[in-house]
Amino acid sequence: MTHDPATTPKGVAVLGSTGSIGTTALRVLDRQRQRFQVKALTANSNGALLKEQVRKFQPSFVGMVESTADGDDAWESGTDALVAAATRDDVDIVLNAIVGAAGLDATLAALQKGKRVALANKETLVIAGDLVRDACASGLGEVIPVDSEHSAILQCITGHPASQVRRVVLTASGGPFRDWSQERLATATVEDALRHPTWRMGRKITIDSATLANKALEVIEAHFLFGLPYSRIEVVVHPQSVVHSFVEFIDGSVVAQMSVPTMELPVLYALTHPDRVEDDGVPPFDPVRLSPMTFEHVNHERFPALRLGIAAGEAGGAAPAVFNAANECAVAAFLAGKIAFTDIPRAISSALDALAGLPSGTRDQLLAADATARRHVQQMLKC
Ligand code: NAD
Numbered sequence: 001m002t003h004d005p006a007t008t009p010k011g012v013a014v015l016g017s018t019g020s021i022g023t024t025a026l027r028v029l030d031r032q033r034q035r036f037q038v039k040a041l042t043a044n045s046n047g048a049l050l051k052e053q054v055r056k057f058q059p060s061f062v063g064m065v066e067s068t069a070d071g072d073d074a075w076e077s078g079t080d081a082l083v084a085a086a087t088r089d090d091v092d093i094v095l096n097a098i099v100g101a102a103g104l105d106a107t108l109a110a111l112q113k114g115k116r117v118a119l120a121n122k123e124t125l126v127i128a129g130d131l132v133r134d135a136c137a138s139g140l141g142e143v144i145p146v147d148s149e150h151s152a153i154l155q156c157i158t159g160h161p162a163s164q165v166r167r168v169v170l171t172a173s174g175g176p177f178r179d180w181s182q183e184r185l186a187t188a189t190v191e192d193a194l195r196h197p198t199w200r201m202g203r204k205i206t207i208d209s210a211t212l213a214n215k216a217l218e219v220i221e222a223h224f225l226f227g228l229p230y231s232r233i234e235v236v237v238h239p240q241s242v243v244h245s246f247v248e249f250i251d252g253s254v255v256a257q258m259s260v261p262t263m264e265l266p267v268l269y270a271l272t273h274p275d276r277v278e279d280d281g282v283p284p285f286d287p288v289r290l291s292p293m294t295f296e297h298v299n300h301e302r303f304p305a306l307r308l309g310i311a312a313g314e315a316g317g318a319a320p321a322v323f324n325a326a327n328e329c330a331v332a333a334f335l336a337g338k339i340a341f342t343d344i345p346r347a348i349s350s351a352l353d354a355l356a357g358l359p360s361g362t363r364d365q366l367l368a369a370d371a372t373a374r375r376h377v378q379q380m381l382k383c
């Protein structure tokens with residue numbers, strides 16, 4: 001019997017399988033079993049859900065970083081389990097749906113092994129965009145974005161050389177506080193901030209969407225993914241989340257990608273790019289029902305995190321890693337009820353001012369910058 005790579009299902013590792021993107025990905029993979037086989041699953045905790053997923057997909061590798069009582073003795077534990085899952089020989093595609101800096105090592109290891117990384121974990125690119133780019137350039141590994149805006153851009157530019165792109169415009173829903181005054185923002189509760197108008201997501205990214213730090217992370221992500229200078233990456237608020245981004249080409253023509261707000265589509269595309277495959281997971285597109293579609297400028301006074309992140313991106317070096325770590329630390333403190341919503345951008349700004357010019361050439365230096373920024377924020381916020 002001959003082995004035909006075109007018809008053999010590709011092996012997929014889903015890192016962060018119990019999260020919002022992880023469970024979305026497993027819904028897609030369940031529909032696409034002829035094309036993809038789940039070979040590895042990892043989570044941080046929540047052994048009960050992981051067990052259910054293991055029963056359904058029968059992966060050959062399971063990892064749970066924190067070995068809690070509801071786990072299984074046969075599972076790998078500790079952070080090494082993430083790299084082990086990401087570098088397995090039976091895995092072709094690593095879907096990295098881990099939240100935060102914890103996703104970095106698995107991305108780098110998978111790329112060094114020549115895997116496709118379907119990347120939801122945008123923090124990886126923000127902390128270590130240069131290292132990711134070098135890892136892709138030196139081998140067969142590639143990063144395909146799962147983030148809806150970046151998937152949109154990729155879908156618009158595929159088939160065009162980078163030299164034909166004039167600029168990209170990322171859309172932002174504006175989050176739950178789009179219409180809130182500065183005074184009211186200072187009183188925003190965790191519950192208010194978790195009430196996102198268009199997307200159901202994990203807690204950290206939902207808070208990032210409320211501060212617009214998420215859009216800052218995405219601007220930096222776009223810079224590294226598409227090799228565009230920051231001056232050619234713009235942001236527009238689009239509350240309906242139907243247009244996922246715009247690409248303007250050098251002839252002035254603008255191409256956008258649209259769908260109802262669902263992450264199933266960008267997850268599927270990250271698995272199949274540049275191909276498209278038959279799938280019925282996305283509700284039919286009805287432009288009348290989705291109307292009106294509106295666009296407005298970002299209010300930078302009320303949402304300073306966006307400009308802080310772009311400035312960190314422009315500064316380069318360790319500044320994006322400092323931005324990310326300060327944000328992660330402040331968001332955790334906000335979610336724990338220890339600080340006010342408006343303390344989040346204040347903490348980021350303080351960390352960036354205090355920690356300019358940290359060394360950034362290696363993974364260890366970037367993680368040291370990450371740790372320094374977290375310590376700075378903890379001291380500043382007394383949390
Ligand atoms: P989530 O909190 O719902 O899930 C996170 C997953 O990562 C869980 O499976 C959790 O067990 C695992 N995890 C958490 N901490 C970990 C650690 N220290 N080590 C190993 N695993 C750990 O988050 P999410 O909303 O699914 O987001 C995941 C990533 O995707 C984030 O980077 C987010 O910015 C990005 N993203 C999410 C969405 C969305 O719609 N949810 C959209 C675009 C991008």
Ligand code: MG
Pocket residue numbers: 147148149218
């Ligand atoms: Mg996004």
